[in-house]
Amino acid sequence: MKNDLQNITNLLRHDILTSTTAAGSGHPSSSSSAVELMTVLWFDGYLHTDFKDPKYIFNDRIIFSKGHAAPLLYSLYHAAGQISHDELLTLRRFDSVLEGHPTPRFKFIDVATGSLGQGLSAGLGMAMGIKYQMRNEKLEIRNFREPVVWVLLGDSEIAEGQVWEAMELASHYKVNNLVGILDVNRLGQRGETMLGWDLDTYKKRVESFGWNTVVIENGNSLKDVQVAFEAINRQLTTDNRQPTMIIAKTQKGAGIKGIADKDGWHGKPLPKEMLDEALKELGNVDTSTSFSVAKPEKINVILRSETTKDPVEGNEILRFAQNDKVATREAYGEALKAIADNPYVVVLDAETSNSTFAEKFKKEFPDRFFEMYIAEQNMISVALGMSKVGLIPYSSTFAAFLSRAYDQIRMAQYSEGNVKIAGSHAGVSIGSDGSSQMALEDLAMMRAILNGVVLYPSDAVSTFKLIEEMKKHNGVSYIRLTREKTPVLYKENESFPIGGSKVLRSSDQDKAVVIAAGITLHEALKAYDELKTKGTNIAVIDAYSVKPIDVDTIVKYAKKTGHVIVVEDHYPDGGLGDAVLKVIQKIPNIKFAHLAVNKIPRSGTPQELLSWEGIDAAAIMKAIM
């Protein structure tokens, strides 16, 4: 590398300032503090990436966890000759892929950032995924440079607990190809951070979490930064077994006249006169020059496709006979084993694998199971990262605790991640553990994800099949699982496409149609039986696909019966009832009843609770009569 680094820093600052002033918004001060750190990383031979093949699995990865430093990120791509200065000046415009915070609409971006504190976890997932892929491709035995995942972090976002979740797990799993770069510019959005420039305390905290540290006393000095990266490079190429954090003291707005180390300049572009002054200070800059970045060794990775079935030895899959009683969570574990013939399927769980039955997979495929401990936020972001390097991760915990990772799920969508989530122990039917363990908002939460898929099977066979359907689907999908054992309803050859439903009972004399899923479907079937003895017929639909919902079938039966009853083990807002109501609202003269959890639940037996909440067979019969 023979790049003129000083020249590059001037270009980057010029680009940051001109693009943000042109946009009329953006974060030049947060971008400027990291200019030297990024200049050395990118243009002094440390970052290895092939811009022509940005999705090449063995590229190094760069994540700006401090997503508001996007102007710096785009300026780096400009300096590397990947976008023109004109394109750079489209920053934040509707017709531009250079958004206010990075998203994969810009082809070089792997994960969307901007909700702080998530980037290190996503990077951890990529780093773990890259290691997995290397193992898969048997690259460890060659003299192949292990790709590094570099994550730029702001000091404000270190306050997010998720960062420490990523830290503890990265050291626990010795993920030594992960390097964090902590840009300690001291100033947050509205003033000083908790630790200011107290590098010692940062160092102590980071080291206590099992990381190597490299402290840079002046992160805006190219020379200091170069010395540090040399040290890191030595660490990366020796038998170091820990992740590394660079802790760099910087100035917010460094190198920019009028704003350096000044409070009150967060998220503000320079006004015209200040911009002119600042640019004058930077001297002549040639925006048409570009600079070289190191390339990775390219190997022909022929990723083994799904069709390459590895023999899965000793992996006996349970068969489900009709009327056997099997909890859907148990079928989840079985299904994971069944899809293990795809070598990219991996499983994560938040210290609940003996409850979610993810342990069934773990026992057969210990190398492909990742214990994530009780840290749901990190689990989801790690899964996202893994999916961005070609893996197909399933993540499980109690559905109630997925509420902890809602921001991460939201961001996974903007990252175009392929994330499959399983939530067990949904609803009041878990019984005696009480309200804290009962997911009663999860359908609402997951339905609100615009392109999310929400599945809620009622028996083992449909669970089994839906886990396969999730594998085929690319995006964010969720499956809701039940604690209680329920009878097997379906034959093994039935199919359960996303967006479908099953009509379980129907006749020409149906007085109403009951639409349910999960535990309440079985209550609906009980109601059917009892009503039948009294001479009343109803239709019963298994709405296993809550989103997208099976519009045609529901409309058909609503019209046919004129009376729709939805019953669900979920709070009344945002669940299956709302999904059905949307579908039937255009049909004239439909009677609609919605049975849901309308009282704060408590400990009790499943049947006591279903009855108390009015979502059991008796309540369904009452609604029909």
Added chain:
Amino acid sequence: MKNDLQNITNLLRHDILTSTTAAGSGHPSSSSSAVELMTVLWFDGYLHTDFKDPKYIFNDRIIFSKGHAAPLLYSLYHAAGQISHDELLTLRRFDSVLEGHPTPRFKFIDVATGSLGQGLSAGLGMAMGIKYQMRNEKLEIRNFREPVVWVLLGDSEIAEGQVWEAMELASHYKVNNLVGILDVNRLGQRGETMLGWDLDTYKKRVESFGWNTVVIENGNSLKDVQVAFEAINRQLTTDNRQPTMIIAKTQKGAGIKGIADKDGWHGKPLPKEMLDEALKELGNVDTSTSFSVAKPEKINVILRSETTKDPVEGNEILRFAQNDKVATREAYGEALKAIADNPYVVVLDAETSNSTFAEKFKKEFPDRFFEMYIAEQNMISVALGMSKVGLIPYSSTFAAFLSRAYDQIRMAQYSEGNVKIAGSHAGVSIGSDGSSQMALEDLAMMRAILNGVVLYPSDAVSTFKLIEEMKKHNGVSYIRLTREKTPVLYKENESFPIGGSKVLRSSDQDKAVVIAAGITLHEALKAYDELKTKGTNIAVIDAYSVKPIDVDTIVKYAKKTGHVIVVEDHYPDGGLGDAVLKVIQKIPNIKFAHLAVNKIPRSGTPQELLSWEGIDAAAIMKAIM
């Protein structure tokens, strides 16, 4: 204190075992590890509490953050003579207040636990709140023992990032009346924790976060525990300025034959034969004896009520003139100042106060403003804790980032907390910052909270009034705020009760009613004006109370016009559209249209985005025509 501690430990283990076996579920092994720690805390003079007055503000507080150790907690109340052995044996029954995980249905419980990693934050909020109340009551000058908040933590839950958020903030604010008790029993639900019995690493991590530590090498030895508590007591009564963490090595299932330190016994009661064996080992136990607990000094706290208006000097409240353009987030800041005459109102913000305008309050009342830094989970749980010692906390950040605290919001409801939450920068109308900063799921998320209140004002006056309404409401409430400036619509004397709405436009010739809130209400008003010039009349309703929604008014106008259009800056599922649909579904022959955010958004100007998503005035007119 002259309690026979050894005797108490036997009684507690007896109680834990008998109650869980009677219940047929529960966590005896997780309860047993902490028996000696709790015996010394409760019965050797450290915990000061008046059981006759459990809500006395200057009681010590005890939180079982490891809520699954509830059998131990209830056994302690039995040992202290507060419940009978018969009542203890109702554990987990539907008719019992002794739930599987603690909830305030049991009168001694302040906050519900069971979603791990939240208790330390709630305790921090209580400890900060108690300090606030002491300052308010001018108790610092007296020789009054400062109440201590004791939090029992499991070692598994330490993996939750929120614990470290609480740690960093507690040391930052020198909350020295907070003591954590870390029960390092090594075994999580499904095996060993990341750190096992590595007390040194725990100590390093905790100390690096600025806490004092006291390590107990054998936390199941009464003597060792007593020595440690003596040390803590010295720290608490000297001029120590830091919180303290006890780090105790214990055995899961300690003292119980057959399960001590054995994996595979998480959440499992002893079967009958093992129970008999274990009880025999414990020897004779008298379940009718009770033991004494230290009492706090009782002072007559006459809490100053809302009616005691303190003069709020130098606090000029902005007045809003109609058609002035004021962002609702700015009105939020003004409103906080206006309700400051209630001395229990405090304000928390997650490092965004210059965007949420919470800084307006901060500037006037710095002692009542708490900077929570970028750690939303901790912020909400701290607010919960504060509310449990009599404060009225408002917490704000970008609405998008509240998704990070959904589990904490969910638990605040079960804790019967009085938590007011403000989310700014909602919707695509924030413009160029892009999707990561746009709350588009928040209405769904907050509506799903069973008893939650969800408000969404459109102008400064209604925001101002709704902040006052939130103050009067006791529970979890949420207000959604807009980034953009919008014209003032209302006169200052108008009232905005929760559950109400405002009919802004109506006539006898209305072709449709448009129901909107926030930014889209202004688009509806624009559509009204344009349509009027074309000779078409519509009604326009401001649905500022999204939950509860104003059923009567909406039904009335739906019937009157026969055509309802809901337009909202939110994803289609779970928001205002679903709320309205529920209300009108029983009315025959209503045409319904729902305009919402149906495409993944991006950076752009507010108007570009409103137009692209089809939620602007043009889209409304199209829907009507």
